[in-house]
Every structure is written in structure tokens, then in C-alpha cells.
Amino acid sequence: MVPHLVTALTGPTNELEQRILDSMAAIERWFRLEWMEHTPPFYSSVDVRNAGYKLAPVDTNLFPDGWNILTPAMLPLAVQAAQAAIEKICPEARNLLIVPENHTHNTFYLSNLAQLRRVFQMAGLNVRIGSISPDIKKSVTMDLPNGETITLEPVVRTKGRIGVKDFDPCTILLNNDLRAGVPGILEDLHEQYLLPPLQAGWATRRKSVHFKCFEEVSKRFGKLIGVDPWLINPLFETCEQVDFSSETGVEALTARVDLLLTKIRKKHKEYGIKEKPFVVIKADNSDGHMGVLTVRDSKDLESVRHQVLQHAAQAPTAGKGAGKTVFDVLIQEGVLTCERVNDGVAEPVVYMMDRYVVGGFYRVHAQRKVDQNLNGPGSSFVPLAFAESAHLPQPGIKPGASAPNRFYMYGVIGRLAMLAASYELEATDPEAEQYS
Amino acid sequence: MVPHLVTALTGPTNELEQRILDSMAAIERWFRLEWMEHTPPFYSSVDVRNAGYKLAPVDTNLFPDGWNILTPAMLPLAVQAAQAAIEKICPEARNLLIVPENHTHNTFYLSNLAQLRRVFQMAGLNVRIGSISPDIKKSVTMDLPNGETITLEPVVRTKGRIGVKDFDPCTILLNNDLRAGVPGILEDLHEQYLLPPLQAGWATRRKSVHFKCFEEVSKRFGKLIGVDPWLINPLFETCEQVDFSSETGVEALTARVDLLLTKIRKKHKEYGIKEKPFVVIKADNSDGHMGVLTVRDSKDLESVRHQVLQHAAQAPTAGKGAGKTVFDVLIQEGVLTCERVNDGVAEPVVYMMDRYVVGGFYRVHAQRKVDQNLNGPGSSFVPLAFAESAHLPQPGIKPGASAPNRFYMYGVIGRLAMLAASYELEATDPEAEQYS
Numbered sequence: 001m002v003p004h005l006v007t008a009l010t011g012p013t014n015e016l017e018q019r020i021l022d023s024m025a026a027i028e029r030w031f032r033l034e035w036m037e038h039t040p041p042f043y044s045s046v047d048v049r050n051a052g053y054k055l056a057p058v059d060t061n062l063f064p065d066g067w068n069i070l071t072p073a074m075l076p077l078a079v080q081a082a083q084a085a086i087e088k089i090c091p092e093a094r095n096l097l098i099v100p101e102n103h104t105h106n107t108f109y110l111s112n113l114a115q116l117r118r119v120f121q122m123a124g125l126n127v128r129i130g131s132i133s134p135d136i137k138k139s140v141t142m143d144l145p146n147g148e149t150i151t152l153e154p155v156v157r158t159k160g161r162i163g164v165k166d167f168d169p170c171t172i173l174l175n176n177d178l179r180a181g182v183p184g185i186l187e188d189l190h191e192q193y194l195l196p197p198l199q200a201g202w203a204t205r206r207k208s209v210h211f212k213c214f215e216e217v218s219k220r221f222g223k224l225i226g227v228d229p230w231l232i233n234p235l236f237e238t239c240e241q242v243d244f245s246s247e248t249g250v251e252a253l254t255a256r257v258d259l260l261l262t263k264i265r266k267k268h269k270e271y272g273i274k275e276k277p278f279v280v281i282k283a284d285n286s287d288g289h290m291g292v293l294t295v296r297d298s299k300d301l302e303s304v305r306h307q308v309l310q311h312a313a314q315a316p317t318a319g320k321g322a323g324k325t326v327f328d329v330l331i332q333e334g335v336l337t338c339e340r341v342n343d344g345v346a347e348p349v350v351y352m353m354d355r356y357v358v359g360g361f362y363r364v365h366a367q368r369k370v371d372q373n374l375n376g377p378g379s380s381f382v383p384l385a386f387a388e389s390a391h392l393p394q395p396g397i398k399p400g401a402s403a404p405n406r407f408y409m410y411g412v413i414g415r416l417a418m419l420a421a422s423y424e425l426e427a428t429d430p431e432a433e434q435y436s
Numbered sequence: 437m438v439p440h441l442v443t444a445l446t447g448p449t450n451e452l453e454q455r456i457l458d459s460m461a462a463i464e465r466w467f468r469l470e471w472m473e474h475t476p477p478f479y480s481s482v483d484v485r486n487a488g489y490k491l492a493p494v495d496t497n498l499f500p501d502g503w504n505i506l507t508p509a510m511l512p513l514a515v516q517a518a519q520a521a522i523e524k525i526c527p528e529a530r531n532l533l534i535v536p537e538n539h540t541h542n543t544f545y546l547s548n549l550a551q552l553r554r555v556f557q558m559a560g561l562n563v564r565i566g567s568i569s570p571d572i573k574k575s576v577t578m579d580l581p582n583g584e585t586i587t588l589e590p591v592v593r594t595k596g597r598i599g600v601k602d603f604d605p606c607t608i609l610l611n612n613d614l615r616a617g618v619p620g621i622l623e624d625l626h627e628q629y630l631l632p633p634l635q636a637g638w639a640t641r642r643k644s645v646h647f648k649c650f651e652e653v654s655k656r657f658g659k660l661i662g663v664d665p666w667l668i669n670p671l672f673e674t675c676e677q678v679d680f681s682s683e684t685g686v687e688a689l690t691a692r693v694d695l696l697l698t699k700i701r702k703k704h705k706e707y708g709i710k711e712k713p714f715v716v717i718k719a720d721n722s723d724g725h726m727g728v729l730t731v732r733d734s735k736d737l738e739s740v741r742h743q744v745l746q747h748a749a750q751a752p753t754a755g756k757g758a759g760k761t762v763f764d765v766l767i768q769e770g771v772l773t774c775e776r777v778n779d780g781v782a783e784p785v786v787y788m789m790d791r792y793v794v795g796g797f798y799r800v801h802a803q804r805k806v807d808q809n810l811n812g813p814g815s816s817f818v819p820l821a822f823a824e825s826a827h828l829p830q831p832g833i834k835p836g837a838s839a840p841n842r843f844y845m846y847g848v849i850g851r852l853a854m855l856a857a858s859y860e861l862e863a864t865d866p867e868a869e870q871y872s
Contacts, residue, residue: 003512004512022558022559025557025561027532027560028561029529031560032522032527032529032560033528035527075440076513077513077516080516081516083464083792086468087468091472092465092468093465094461108704121461123464124464124465125461125462126461265507278797356516356519
């Protein structure tokens with residue numbers, strides 16, 4: 001089920017959208033059967049791009065923040081989903097520890113933590129927030145703009161368990177993507193549930209593995225509803241150890257970019273799509289030092305190379321990775337976004353808890369183009385509200401017909417990406433038997 | 437989790453309410469563990485009475501109608517809960533058949549069916565409505581005030597399965613309380629899921645069995661949160677084969693009423709409660725011909741006797757039971773309701789799907805008193821809305837403190853009654869091993 005949220009989309013539903021709406025019963029059944037075989041990630045958010053002719057996920061976050069952006073009306077859905085998740089994992093749960101990002105003095109991020117705390121408190125758990133940051137040596141209480149306070153406590157480890165002072169959780173919820181590596185304090189916790197598992201962190205995760213899994217999911221889904229998987233699947237290539245510090249360092253990348261652009265061009269020709277193909281390059285391990293860059297032609301790579309170097313040098317998350325010039329690169333088919341909110345280019349972000357879509361918002365960037373990454377300084381968020389009751393007759397709509405749930409297709413794409421993430425986490429589970 | 441709905445209650449939280457709010461984490465965990473052992477009814481609604489000093493369920497409906505009364509904002513919660521329920525029962529489900537009440541030309545009831553259909557359609561099922569009424573010999577399509585239409589089709593049986601023309605459901609949802617008896621067409625359906633099971637129908641069900649189970653639940657819950665179970669449990673007695681046609685026919689009933697009034701009086705004395713005790717008498721099998729009557733003193737029974745006779749003779753559901761004067765009677769401790777909506781006496785009704793509270797409304801009756809049954813001609817419904825975000829500072833409330841969820845306690849009482857119903861259905865399951 002996907003809540004009926006108001007999207008910015010207007011105009012008639014296109015063929016792909018209509019196919020998805022018409023196949024709702026088959027799609028929901030298929031998801032139900034998939035979730036019998038696969039465990040959904042505990043929570044996730046997916047950035048979706050809708051080019052009209054194509055609708056695809058471009059990023060799947062397994063440590064979603066931004067929960068504070070969702071409207072208050074979404075809270076009960078999130079709580080109900082959280083409760084369903086907890087019931088499956090640890091029905092006897094009493095105490096939940098949230099482990100936040102280490103750099104947590106940002107009010108916006110703290111408000112996200114407060115919202116997550118509220119969700120799990122309302123699900124009936126005692127919740128504390130335990131930081132693994134070396135800077136948090138004792139409890140720190142901070143005020144939030146809405147009058148709430150939030151207390152970060154240092155995580156302590158005792159034998160096989162972690163907790164905070166006088167608080168022994170059975171479940172630990174990571175809201176920290178571990179991109180700096182897995183700290184020892186989180187390793188070998190055999191007696192506690194750690195969610196999501198460590199291999200979901202960016203120390204292990206690779207975007208290319210995720211999109212390889214998504215390719216598999218999109219093939220199966222395409223077969224289910226009778227569409228070409230390409231219509232929902234962004235093509236990709238990878239290029240390892242690209243050294244952006246010299247022209248020769250990006251030669252292999254240039255070839256791969258050309259290869260991918262050729263593939264996309266072929267598809268555009270097949271469908272009579274007029275838009276010029278482009279690709280997006282980003283670090284396969286999500287390293288923020290590289291940035292996310294749009295490449296419209298392999299001839300542009302020299303200028304892109306300089307942008308990467310500049311970005312890497314100026315990266316605000318400077319530290320041990322600053323100045324790095326060598327990256328494993330994901331080259332992803334660019335998907336235009338045709339959604340606009342208040343004249344700004346927009347893309348929907350779908351939030352999920354367990355297998356349920358619980359809300360969403362538009363990420364909007366007034367200064368960026370339809371083929372650029374919108375996630376960066378200057379972006380803003382427009383929460384999606386529930387659609388007004390479609391039960392009442394509306395002008396121009398024939399009696400009894402209710403407005404279609406345009407958000408439904410985004411919820412489907414979000415869940416397909418979540419399903420791919422569950423394949424991915426199975427494939428990378430160090431304790432699993434060989435994945436074949 | 438219980439959604440935060442606006443209640444009519446104002447004033448400080450009393451001791452019982454505060455105890456329930458303070459014990460939220462323990463209560464939610466307890467429910468989670470109970471649902472590991474017991475299967476919740478597929479759906480249910482519970483009438484709750486709040487006397488201030490006492491808060492108790494007075495009726496538990498296992499075939500709830502009135503889904504159309506809930507606000508549209510509740511729909512996503514109901515859908516999510518329905519999906520969780522379907523996943524557990526029959527993940528491969530495609531088709532669901534709703535079997536409605538037989539007298540279904542009432543627009544209000546048809547709107548309820550339309551809303552149930554919507555819930556399960558949004559959960560991803562194909563839904564049809566199949567009537568077992570002898571009056572429905574071919575498909576009938578009726579218009580609803582909101583422009584929707586609803587089609588009732590005659591149920592057909594083929595070997596061990598039922599369905600409607602060209603529609604073979606795997607799950608059958610009864611919205612028919614079978615008070616006229618279980619029709620043969622529903623018996624021995626071994627290959628389909630029939631929800632709720634046949635023993636939930638009033639042909640089998642007895643209120644006294646439900647309240648016996650509730651007594652057990654209330655004792656365990658009382659121990660959990662450290663309160664006298666009486667504070668949530670309405671005492672009761674039964675009296676079989678009461679013949680209201682003669683004075684001598686109600687002698688045994690008089691004695692039982694006296695006995696129960698004495699028990700309540702003792703409890704009132706223990707707690708210093710000033711209110712005069714009263715009891716409510718009703719048919720143990722929910723037979724509408726008897727009515728639901730308030731008895732303040734056993735001396736009133738002669739007048740009550742005449743009311744029952746009058747009610748039985750005039751009962752609008754006249755038919756084979758009209759003119760009946762002998763009933764098995766449940767004598768239930770009366771619980772005042774101190775809630776008022778628009779100056780009318782009101783009682784909350786809590787709606788649940790699977791284990792989740794998904795909404796509620798107030799049943800209001802302007803012409804009735806605080807110690808009377810509100811469910812009758814002249815009653816109206818006031819849907820409960822979600823509370824406005826309690827995250828923002830509110831005048832007079834200290835920063836960071838959010839308004840308590842006053843609806844929470846109603847959700848707890850509703851779920852306790854639902855748990856009692858699950859004990860009850862286990863105890864009356866004809867296929868279960870001996871219940872001890």
C-alpha cells in the first residue's frame with residue numbers, strides 16, 4: 001500500500017504510469033511474495049527521477065535522515081510500520097538505542113533524530129540516543145527550535161553488548177552510514193540486533209552492487225507488468241581506480257562513459273526519445289569528496305576532472321579523505337526529472353519503514369537543471385501531504401471516479417529499490433552461505 | 437501504537453489514565469508478546485465507556501460496520517493494517533470476497549461496504565461483494581450519495597468453495613454477523629480462508645463468554661500496570677431462559693440483578709464513589725429483540741419487563757424472532773460515560789484492523805442519559821480527527837512537552853477487548869483441542 005500523496009504532476013498519466021496503476025493488484029501481490037523470501041531493510045529512502053518516458057531510482061539510502069521533513073500526518077503510518085518491524089525482529093523488545101551520525105550539532109539533523117525517537121517511543125519502546133563519536137565523552141543535551149531537547153550519550157561497551165549508562169538495549173538502530181569505516185565498538189555484537197546490519201554501511205556498500213541487484217529486480221518486475229525493464233532501470237558502468245589528478249588517469253573512464261552513452265543513445269532511438277543522453281558519475285562507495293557530476297559528452301571529461309579535483313579539495317567533510325584524487329567510479333545513466341515545484345527542479349524522495357511506504361517529499365533545487373544532482377547546498381524540501389479525500393465528486397471528473405494516486409508509482413519504484421537493497425544485503429552478508 | 441486522535445476530554449488526566457500513559461512502553465511490549473501467542477480477530481470495533489473512575493469496554497463487534505464514519509485520514513492506517521493482516525493469512529492472495537449483511541439496501545451500510553472495498557483494493561486485492569441473501573438472485577448495482585456505485589452479486593458455491601460469477605476468492609471477509617444462524621453455503625469451506633471464523637457469528641457467540649475472557653485479560657493487565665482490574669472490567673452475571681412474559685419469569689433475574697448491584701456497591705464504597713450503581717441487561721446472544729436496558733434497582737424490573745415485551749413486539753428487525761419473550765440474559769455492570777460531544781452524551785468507539793488501532797469516532801445521543809445505551813435510533817457519529825501536531829510549543833504548556841494522547845487509553849481498552857475476543861475465538865473454535 002502506498003499512501004495517496006499530492007504530487008506536483010499534472011497532465012494525463014503516461015503509458016508507463018498507467019501500466020503501473022492498472023497492475024496494482026498484481027504488483028502488491030508480487031511484493032507480498034517477495035517479502036516472504038527476502039527481508040526488507042529496516043528503513044530506507046529512495047531518490048526517484050521521473051523523466052516522463054522513464055522512471056527510475058537513482059539513490060537508495062539505508063540510513064535515512066530527514067524524517068523530520070515528513071508531515072505530522074505521516075507519523076502514525078511510520079509508527080505502525082515500525083511496530084510491525086519490531087514485532088518481527090524482536091517482539092520482546094523494551095529498549096532501543098539510536099546511533100546517530102558523528103557530526104551531530106546540526107539542528108536539522110538533530111530534529112531528524114527527535115522524530116525517529118518519537119516514532120519508536122510511540123511504537124512502545126524506551127529510546128535513547130548513543131553516540132559513537134569520539135567527541136561525545138559525556139551526555140550533551142541540546143535544544144531544538146520546536147522546544148524539544150535531545151540528549152546524546154556516549155556509547156559504552158560491556159562484553160558483547162553496547163548501551164548507554166543504565167540502559168541496555170536489545171536493538172540498536174544505526175542512523176550512521178559508517179562511511180568512515182566500521183568502528184570496533186560496533187563489531188561482534190552477537191547478543192543484540194544491529195539494524196541495518198554492518199554491511200549496509202558505506203565502508204562495505206557499493207552503489208554498483210546495488211544497481212546490479214536493481215537490474216535483476218527490474219527484469220523480474222518488467223516481466224510481471226509487461227514493460228521493458230529499461231523504462232525503470234538506469235543503466236550503469238563502473239570504472240575502478242580512476243585518478244582524477246592527471247589526464248591519463250581518466251582515459252579508461254572516458255571509454256566507459258562513451259560506451260554507456262552509446263547504449264543510452266540506442267535506447268533513445270528505439271523509443272524515439274528526443275532528449276540528449278547524459279550520464280552521472282559518482283564514487284561507487286558514495287565518497288562525498290568526489291561529488292556527483294553530470295557528463296553530457298565524453299569530451300567534457302577534462303572539465304569534469306577539474307570539477308572533481310576542486311570538489312575533493314573543498315569538500316566540507318574535510319578530514320582524512322580530503323585531497324583524495326583516486327576513486328572507484330559509478331557511471332550511471334542520467335535520468336531527467338520533469339517534476340517542478342514552485343518553479344524549481346524537483347525529485348520525489350520516498351520514505352519506507354520495513355516494507356511500507358510511509359511518506360515522501362520533494363527535493364527541490366531552484367538553481368539546478370533537470371539533468372543535475374539536486375542533493376546539495378541550496379536544496380530545499382517540500383513535504384508531500386495526503387491527497388484530499390477523493391471520495392467526493394470533483395468538478396470535471398465523472399461521478400464515482402477518484403483521482404489516481406500519482407504517488408503510487410513512486411512508491412512502487414521506491415519499493416523496487418528497497419527490494420534490490422534486500423538482495424544486496426543478502427549478497428554481501430558475511431555470515432551468509434555463498435550467494436549464487 | 438494508537439494514533440493520536442482528538443478526544444472530547446478536557447481537564448487533568450486522572451490516576452487511571454495517567455497510569456496507562458506512563459506504562460506505554462510496558463503495555464506495548466505486553467501486547468506484542470500476547471500477539472505472539474494469540475491471533476487477533478481480523479477486524480473489530482469496541483464500544484468504550486469512560487466513567488472517569490472506571491474505563492471499560494461494553495461491547496465488542498467482530499463484524500464492524502461504520503467504516504465509512506472514520507475520517508479519510510484514517511484510510512492509510514487501515515490499508516497498512518489490512519496489508520499486514522493479509523500477509524500473515526494468505527500472502528498469495530489475489531481476490532477477496534466481502535459477504536455483507538443480508539438487508540443491505542440501507543445507504544449508510546452500503547457506504548460502509550464501499551469503504552471496506554476501498555481499503556482492500558488499496559491493499560492490492562481484487563474485491564467483489566457477494567451476498568448470501570435469498571433476495572439477491574442476480575447482480576444489483578446501487579448508487580451511493582458520493583457518486584460511487586456498489587454491486588452486490590449472488591454468492592455461488594462450487595464444491596468446497598464459494599465465489600461470485602467468474603471470481604474465485606482465496607479469502608472471504610464476513611461483514612455479516614450471522615445472527616440468523618450459519619447458512620449452509622458458508623459451512624465446510626476447507627479450501628478458502630473465512631474471516632472471521634464462523635464461531636465469531638452471533639449464532640455461536642455469547643457476550644458472557646467474551647466478558648469472561650475479558651475478565652481474565654483485565655486481571656493480567658491489572659497486574660502488569662499495578663491497578664485493580666475492576667477499574668477496567670465491567671462485572672457481570674448471567675441468567676438463562678428468562679421469560680419476560682410473566683412476573684414469575686423474571687424472579688431469578690431479579691435475584692441476579694440484586695447480587696450484581698451489591699457487588700458494585702461494595703466496589704463503590706471501597707473507592708468512595710458517589711455515583712449510584714446500575715446494571716445493563718441485554719440478550720447474551722445479542723438478540724436485538726430484547727433491547728439493551730438500564731436497571732437502577734431490582735424493584736424496577738417489573739417496568740423493565742414491560743419494556744422488553746414492548747421492544748420485542750416492536751423490534752424493527754421483525755421476522756422469525758418477533759414476539760419472542762424468553763432470552764438468555766447478560767447482566768452487566770453499568771459504566772457511566774462522562775464524555776460529551778456538542779452537549780450530547782457520547783462514548784468512544786475504537787476501530788481495529790488486525791492488531792492495530794486504525795481510528796475511532798464518538799457515538800453521540802442527545803436524548804439519552806449517561807447511564808443509558810447510546811446505540812439506537814437517534815444516535816449520531818462524530819469522527820475523531822488526528823490531533824494537530826503536538827510538536828509545536830502550545831500556550832500554557834511547557835516547551836518540549838506535548839499534549840498527552842488521550843485517545844491512547846481508549847486504544848488500549850479497545851485492544852484488551854480484542855485480545856479477549858481472540859481468547860474467546862480460541863475457546864469456541866470447534867476444531868481446536870480441548871481448551872483448558
